[in-house]
């Protein structure tokens with residue numbers, strides 16, 4: 001029996017064993033069989049040396065996407081290659097780079113990756129290729145891991161290819177560009193690997209960084225080409241063009257082969273708890289058990305979980321589960337925060353097969369080479385279709401069948417997909433959004449650009465229309481100076497720009513054993529330190545529990561000792577919001593007394609205590625008070641200011657108003673991703689029955705979780721009616737009696753989900769959305785709660801202070817003058833349903849016809865499309881206007897006699913046409 005055959009038997013028998021086990025409770029709700037794909041090759045002329053070297057590496061033919069990409073690069077185009085992991089993306093930039101060096105030994109290329117682990121990986125590939133090719137190319141990495149002497153050697157040596165990360169481009173290549181003159185003058189290619197990673201904050205920063213990079217390269221007379229490699233996203237062309245600021249061509253037809261995959265949807269079973277409530281088992285327990293079974297069955301398996309501490313807890317519990325078979329040394333945990341050498345060792349052992357199982361955060365989602373795996377388990381839906389596909393793509397090795405299990409969490413989105421698995425497979429990956437014009441981000445980069453080469457009017461071609469105004473404001477603040485050419489007055493503005501939106505204020509974790517101490521982790525952000533490493537907290541690292549003794553704020557050290565306690569801790573956080581400035585207000589369509597506001601806020605989070613929770617039972621053992629310094633965040637928020645009438649109305653029904661607005665806040669945040677393509681962790685909320693900045697009226701705030709905001713609050717403000725409508729649907733359609741994690745409870749709540757009142761929330765939403773009054777069936781005891789509101793002004797430095805004023809001014813102007821991006825493109829949000837009102841999906845389009853066409857294409861991508869005799873009947877609801885449209889859609893096929901080149905398939909020339917008919 002060959003390897004392939006035995007593999008299939010393993011997956012087949014594992015699923016069989018699970019289904020026939022006495023403990024099986026019908027958790028499998030769907031199995032999608034994804035068929036294998038044959039490789040597609042295409043001819044391409046390569047330089048003889050390159051061809052020989054490839055052949056020695058065992059590569060005789062190129063996949064079609066590789067050939068297509070290299071051809072486009074040769075034509076001088078900027079390109080983005082959008083295919084799965086392990087489809088041979090590196091070859092598409094390595095071949096052109098080596099050919100360039102063979103032609104001109106002076107030619108240089110820059111490879112940029114968001115992760116150092118990937119830099120090291122690619123360095124190895126480049127060096128291996130060079131060893132057989134012997135082109136004479138100098139290849140080196142340039143990261144923080146090098147010492148000064150090593151760095152100088154790279155700068156001053158004959159290096160052709162440099163592999164690095166965005167931070168190094170910012171702080172070293174651009175800040176000290178005169179030291180890189182030789183390299184910049186000969187720059188031919190800029191490779192942006194994992195380019196889909198650059199979205200949100202890091203995306204908006206990267207876009208500006210690449211513009212600065214191009215500006216400096218062109219200053220030295222170079223004209224580099226961009227080669228971007230991306231995962232599958234919804235808008236590769238649009239995203240790449242925004243990122244690099246130039247036109248780009250997309251290659252996305254994957255020619256590599258792929259084994260078949262079984263994609264299992266697994267919904268944890270329901271059970272009755274001690275109090276008689278029906279609950280769903282946690283995805284954590286189910287995923288742990290599936291993982292250990294899979295490892296036992298001999299499958300190399302990877303589990304993705306959503307939090308760093310979740311990885312640690314699962315590792316510990318799985319090690320126990322595998323102890324009987326002595327398999328526990330064959331599994332391991334993996335996440336960011338570990339030292340590089342630890343991570344490299346895990347990657348190596350994964351590749352060699354020494355490790356049979358790894359429990360990881362999404363840190364392993366990016367293309368680090370760990371080889372193909374047999375099985376992949378997702379502990380909870382990762383938040384986006386794009387991530388889910390990336391994670392699933394880790395399973396599958398050279399033509400073998402692989403297994404993917406998505407274990408659902410209790411929240412609304414996970415449960416939605418368990419009920420509608422077809423929707424998951426029909427859905428296209430999300431659009432990656434970034435905003436290079438974000439004034440918070442642009443201003444800092446312009447100051448850096450001015451430091452690099454004095455700014456001139458013509459630089460508008462790099463930085464866009466808003467450029468002159470930003471220069472004017474920076475000048476007014478004294479940050480730029482000079483007639484004609486503008487110089488930066490700050491000698492090193494780089495420290496005011498944080499590319500990943502992460503503060504540089506980080507802590508190290510030290511473990512003490514008697515007098516001795518050992519460093520365990522470094523670069524733990526301040527916010528994370530306060531939440532997870534406060535005195536009394538249990539912090540886990542590589543499966544070991546540590547008890548946190550104290551934090552030394554001066555030395556930025558966290559002191560810990562090893563412990564064998566079997567509990568974990570959860571912080572209790574008090575959040576408050578102060579409005580700094582209101583930028584826009586409007587009324588709700590159906591409730592003019594409800595004011596919707598948009599503006600700048602300061603959010604203050606303070607850890608006020610923590611709970612000890614028993615690991616086995618998840619029961620709270622005790623609650624402890626704590627005094628920790630506050631952490632503040634300047635950002636954008638939208639809010640609802642509610643009239644006193646609503647509070648009185650809820651009170652009359654003996655419902656809890658504070659619980660109602662808290663519930664609306666939670667549900668709004670969890671339904672955000674359906675409208676705005678954000679992860680629910682990108683936004684936060686605060687609700688309060690009386691707020692000083694709202695004239696002591698009650699308010700619900702939803703804020704952007706990133707400093708300065710990246711546009712989520714503005715988009716939410718524009719779409720407020722849709723967001724509230726979706727929120728009401730989610731709460732109302734949940735079958736639970738008084739609120740559960742699928743509707744109003746939040747795993748992230750700092751107040752331990754108290755108070756919450758589902759019926760008050762429904763009543764409130766009915767009222768403000770202009771629906772028929774809601775009459776609750778059950779009366780509850782009234783209990784009010786208060787949310788403290790306080791906040792101290794943050795300390796600011798000079799340039800930072802002035803930069804903030806410029807950013808604020810620009811934000812004000814942008815909001816007042818420019819319609820939002822959605823309005824600019826005249827895109828509206830539509831909901832598509834079938835004849836029976838069943839949900840098909842949410843799409844944005846300029847008109848209902850376009851929305852119908854888009855839905856049609858999404859639903860039938862790669863499938864048999866409906867014909868005239870059996871058309872697709874759909875209803876499209878314009879969420880903004882509240883109007884419905886009915887359509888009938890089908891495909892008409894005709895033979896194509898005139899046009900020889902279009903739609904050629906298997907030798908038959910056919911013409912497909914989508915027909916859309918409006919029906920009343």
Ligand SMILES: [Zn+2]
Pocket residue numbers: 734735736737739740741742743744
């Ligand atoms: Zn519920």
Ligand SMILES: [Zn+2]
Pocket residue numbers: 662666746749750751753754
């Ligand atoms: Zn909460």
